[in-house]
Amino acid sequence: MKTSPLKNGNLPVRGFRCCYRDFLYTPRHAELMHLRRKESIQLSARFAALFVLVLMFAAPFWDGSFAADMWFSQTSIMRLLVAGVALAVVLNRAVSARWNRRTPYLSMVMLIIAASLLCGFGSHDVLASDRMQTTNSVLVLGLVVMIAIMPVTLAEAALLAFPLVGLLLVGGQSGLSTGAIPLEMLLTVLLPLALFSALVQLYRTIAAAHEIAIDPLTGCYTRAFGMEMIRVSFDGALRKNVPYTVAFIDLDDFKQINDRYGHDYGDRILGEVGGNLVQRFRRSDLVVRWGGEEFLILLPELDSVKATEVLERVMAPGLAQLEDGQVQKASVGLSERIEDAISLPQNLIDLADQRMYEAKKRSDHDDMIAKGYSGQKSPARTKIPGAAKSKSADQAAN
Numbered sequence: 293m294k295t296s297p298l299k300n301g302n303l304p305v306r307g308f309r310c311c312y313r314d315f316l317y318t319p320r321h322a323e324l325m326h327l328r329r330k331e332s333i334q335l336s337a338r339f340a341a342l343f344v345l346v347l348m349f350a351a352p353f354w355d356g357s358f359a360a361d362m363w364f365s366q367t368s369i370m371r372l373l374v375a376g377v378a379l380a381v382v383l384n385r386a387v388s389a390r391w392n393r394r395t396p397y398l399s400m401v402m403l404i405i406a407a408s409l410l411c412g413f414g415s416h417d418v419l420a421s422d423r424m425q426t427t428n429s430v431l432v433l434g435l436v437v438m439i440a441i442m443p444v445t446l447a448e449a450a451l452l453a454f455p456l457v458g459l460l461l462v463g464g465q466s467g468l469s470t471g472a473i474p475l476e477m478l479l480t481v482l483l484p485l486a487l488f489s490a491l492v493q494l495y496r497t498i499a500a501a502h503e504i505a506i507d508p509l510t511g512c513y514t515r516a517f518g519m520e521m522i523r524v525s526f527d528g529a530l531r532k533n534v535p536y537t538v539a540f541i542d543l544d545d546f547k548q549i550n551d552r553y554g555h556d557y558g559d560r561i562l563g564e565v566g567g568n569l570v571q572r573f574r575r576s577d578l579v580v581r582w583g584g585e586e587f588l589i590l591l592p593e594l595d596s597v598k599a600t601e602v603l604e605r606v607m608a609p610g611l612a613q614l615e616d617g618q619v620q621k622a623s624v625g626l627s628e629r630i631e632d633a634i635s636l637p638q639n640l641i642d643l644a645d646q647r648m649y650e651a652k653k654r655s656d657h658d659d660m661i662a663k664g665y666s667g668q669k670s671p672a673r674t675k676i677p678g679a680a681k682s683k684s685a686d687q688a689a690n
Contacts, residue, residue: 314445314494314498315445315446315491315494315495316445316446316447317445317446317447317448325497325498325501327520327521327524328497328500328501329396329443329444329494329497330392330393330396332442332443332493332497333396333397333400333442333443333444334384334392334396334399336400336438336441336442337381337396337397337399337400337403337442338381338382338384338399339438339441340381340400340403340434340435340438341377341378341379341381341382341399341403342378342382343434343435343438344374344375344377344378344403344407344431344434344435345375345378345379345382347427347430347431347434348371348374348375348378348431349375351371351424351427354423354427355421355423355424355426355427356421356423356424357371357420357424357427362419365417365419365420366413366414366416366417366419366420367410367413367414367417367419367420367424367428370406370409370410370413370414371410373406373409373410374403374406374407374410374431377402377403377406378403378406381399381402381403386398386399386402387399387402397442397444397448397451397452400435400438400439400442400452401451401452401455403435404435404452404455404456405455407428407431407432407435408432408455408456408458408459410428410431411428411429411431411432411459411468411470411475412459412462412463412468414428414469415428415463415467415468415469415470416466416469420469422469422471422472423471424471425469425470425471426470426471426472426473427471428470428471429470429471429472429473429475430473432456432459432475432479433473433475433478433479433482436456436479436482436483436486437482437486439452439453439486439487439489439490440485440486440489440490440493441489441490441493442490442493443490443493443494443496443497444490444491444493444494445491445494446491449487449490449491452487453483453487456479456483457483459479460476460479460480463475463476464476504517505517507566507581509559509562509563509566509581510562510563510565510566510567510569510581511563511566511567511570512566512569512570512579512580512581512587513578513579513580513581514580514581515580515581515582515583517580518578518580518581518582518588518590521578521580521590522538522578522580522588522590522637522641523637525578525590525592526629526637526640528592529592529593529629530629530635532593534592534593535593535594535595535596535628535629535630535631536590536591536592536593536594536628536629536630536640537591537594537595537596537599537626537627537628537629538588538589538590538591538626538627538628538640538641538644539588539589539591539599539603539624539625539626539644540582540586540587540588540589540624540625540626540641540644540645540647540648541569541586541587541588541589541622541623541624541648542585542586542587542622542623542624542648542649542652543561543565543585543586543611543620543621543622544620544621544622544623544652546558546561546584546585546620549561549614549620553615557615561612561614561620562585564611564612564613564620565587565611565612565620566579566581566587568611568612569587569589569606569611572605572606573589573591573602573606576592576593577589577590577591577592578590588641588644589603595628595630595631596626596627596628596631599626599628600626603624603626607621607622607624623648623649623651623652624648624651625643625644625645625646625647625648625649625650625651626644626647627640627641627643627644627647628640
């Protein structure tokens with residue numbers, strides 16, 4: 293996903309473009325996309341598991357597999373296995389919470405493997421009737437259709453399709469008894485279509501997430517989505533017991549810029565500031581437009597010392613070019629969860645906000661002294677981020 297830069301001093305043109313690499317594998321996706329995809333994939337897997345449970349419950353009444361001579365057959369044993377896996381997926385107990393976060397599609401893979409084993413073993417069950425074979429084929433085809441509604445990448449789609457391709461290869465060597473459904477022919481047609489549809493769902497998910505989460509003027513994350521992301525990333529820092537720093541940035545004298553040059557010019561400055569912030573920070577960092585001329589930067593796994601060094605490099609060249617040849621500066625406040633002994637993300641934001649205002653007051657005071665106590669302020673103050681410590685744990689980078 294990319295946005296176009298400023299051109300000829302006009303407002304930034306923010307266009308959505310999905311790179312082909314976004315379809316290949318998950319590391320291309322930021323935490324934003326991973327969170328949205330995880331929710332959708334896990335919900336789809338639960339719907340698939342519910343379909344499996346209903347089919348496994350209704351099938352014996354249709355194909356007669358509840359007969360006494362079928363209780364210990366290969367088909368009945370494998371159906372119990374499939375139903376057990378589906379029940380675990382519905383109850384969200386199929387895989388651990390850690391694996392659910394990393395590989396949300398793993399539950400669906402387990403369902404497909406179980407269904408493929410049922411179809412493979414059941415096809416060689418001498419006690420199974422044609423109706424029972426047909427039920428097994430319907431189960432496999434139903435899961436293939438479910439793949440079509442999951443926003444998965446090509447790498448994930450390959451993992452989902454691998455058991456089904458193996459089933460086709462085994463069937464090509466030894467033959468599969470599939471009842472009334474020619475499973476081999478249908479899979480060779482339906483499986484590629486399902487995988488293509490899954491990629492379309494991925495594109496729609498990326499586009500929807502971009503529209504909801506990205507501020508169209510600055511290209512930064514919106515405040516609502518920023519709050520969601522800080523909860524997720526802050527919890528991750530707690531689990532790993534690593535540093536987590538928040539930087540609160542407020543543009544200096546921005547109200548005077550709006551009053552002097554107009555809001556269109558102010559919007560151009562905001563767009564340029566947002567674009568520069570996004571480009572200058574790491575891919576793992578999150579830049580959030582908090583409101584108006586305020587920005588929040590989430591810096592996972594950085595302590596306050598390293599975060600201050602990063603902010604010095606980011607802020608030194610200025611955040612935007614102003615009309616009078618000067619550059620847009622800003623006041624910054626930093627807070628870090630371990631050093632400041634903070635256990636709630638909102639408290640971390642509030643502390644960074646407080647330190648930003650303290651930095652701005654110090655900057656205003658310095659300006660007044662430089663102007664002979666006139667109280668006049670320049671359109672852009674030169675303020676380099678740094679760390680100022682006090683006994684009360686107040687810190688600011690200015």
